[in-house]
Amino acid sequence: MTLIFGHRGAAGTFPENTMPSFQEAARLGADGIELDVQMTKDGTVVVIHDETVDRTTNGSGAVLDYTYDELSKLDASHTFSEKTGFCTIPTLEEVLHWLSKTELLINIEFKNNKQKYRGLEEEVITLVRKYGLESRTVFSSFSQTSIMKCRELAPDIETALLYKFGVRIPWLYAKRLGVSAIHPNYKYIAAPVIWLTLLNNIAVRPYTVNDEESLRKLGKLGISAVITDYPDRAVRILREN
Ligand code: G3P
Ligand code: CA
Numbered sequence: 001m002t003l004i005f006g007h008r009g010a011a012g013t014f015p016e017n018t019m020p021s022f023q024e025a026a027r028l029g030a031d032g033i034e035l036d037v038q039m040t041k042d043g044t045v046v047v048i049h050d051e052t053v054d055r056t057t058n059g060s061g062a063v064l065d066y067t068y069d070e071l072s073k074l075d076a077s078h079t080f081s082e083k084t085g086f087c088t089i090p091t092l093e094e095v096l097h098w099l100s101k102t103e104l105l106i107n108i109e110f111k112n113n114k115q116k117y118r119g120l121e122e123e124v125i126t127l128v129r130k131y132g133l134e135s136r137t138v139f140s141s142f143s144q145t146s147i148m149k150c151r152e153l154a155p156d157i158e159t160a161l162l163y164k165f166g167v168r169i170p171w172l173y174a175k176r177l178g179v180s181a182i183h184p185n186y187k188y189i190a191a192p193v194i195w196l197t198l199l200n201n202i203a204v205r206p207y208t209v210n211d212e213e214s215l216r217k218l219g220k221l222g223i224s225a226v227i228t229d230y231p232d233r234a235v236r237i238l239r240e241n
Helices: 019-027 092-099 120-130 144-153 170-177 191-199 212-220 231-238
Strands: 003-007 032-039 045-047 105-110 137-141 158-163 181-184 225-228
Touching: 003 019, 003 105, 003 231, 019 032, 019 092, 032 092, 032 120, 045 092, 045 120, 092 105, 092 120, 105 120, 105 144, 120 144, 137 144, 144 158, 144 170, 158 170, 170 181, 170 191, 212 225, 212 231, 225 231
Parallel strands: 003 032, 003 225, 032 105, 105 137, 137 158, 158 181
Antiparallel strands: 032 045
C-alpha cells in the first residue's frame, strides 16, 4: 500500500507547518506528516520551512536571530488565516507531543543546508527519543552531511536521501550512504528508476505530488509513499479500489 504523507501538514489548504495544518492532515486520512526544522538563537528546534520568517509569518529576519520567546509572538497563519486565526510557529516538541498520541508517521526534514545549525541533529534525536517515536520517524535532508550525522548518532532511526535531480542510480547511492529510502522530486524520476530502486529494497517516496494524474500514475508504479499538500486528494485516488 502506498502511504500518504501530508506535506508541511495539509499545506494546500492550511497554513504550512502549523499545528492546524498537521491536525488537518490527520483528519483527512494521511498516514503521516512531513515537516521542516530550523533552530532559534537559543537552541529551540522550530518547525518552519525557510531560514527566514518573512514568507510565512508577519515578521521578518532569520529564524536564528530570534529567541523562541520572540518567535512565538509571530503569526504563522499567513495564508489561509481565515481558517485558523493567529497561530504560532510550533516547536518540534509541541508537534511530537501531539503526534505521540496518534498513530501517525513523521518525516522530519533537516534544513541544515546553507544555514549551519550547531547541534540540530542531536536535539531532534533527543526529542524523538523523549516521545518514543523512533520507529515512526524518518529523517531526510538535502544535506548529505546532515543525513550522515543522523545515521551515525541514531542508526535505529530511518534515514532517507532527499534530492531534486541529478542522482542517476539512486538505489546504489542510497546503499552507499546506508539509507533505506529515497525522497526524489517526482518531476525528475522516471518509471524504470522507480522500479529498479524498489527492486533493490529501497523505499521510494516522491515529493510534492499534488495533481491527480501524477498521483494516479505514481500509485500504479507501486511507490512506497507519496508526499503531498493535499492528503484528501491522495486518499481518494490511491485508495479508490
Ligand atoms: O521533503 C520533501 C520536500 O518537502 C522537500 O522540499 O522545499 O518542500 O522542503 P521542500
Ligand atoms: Ca520539506
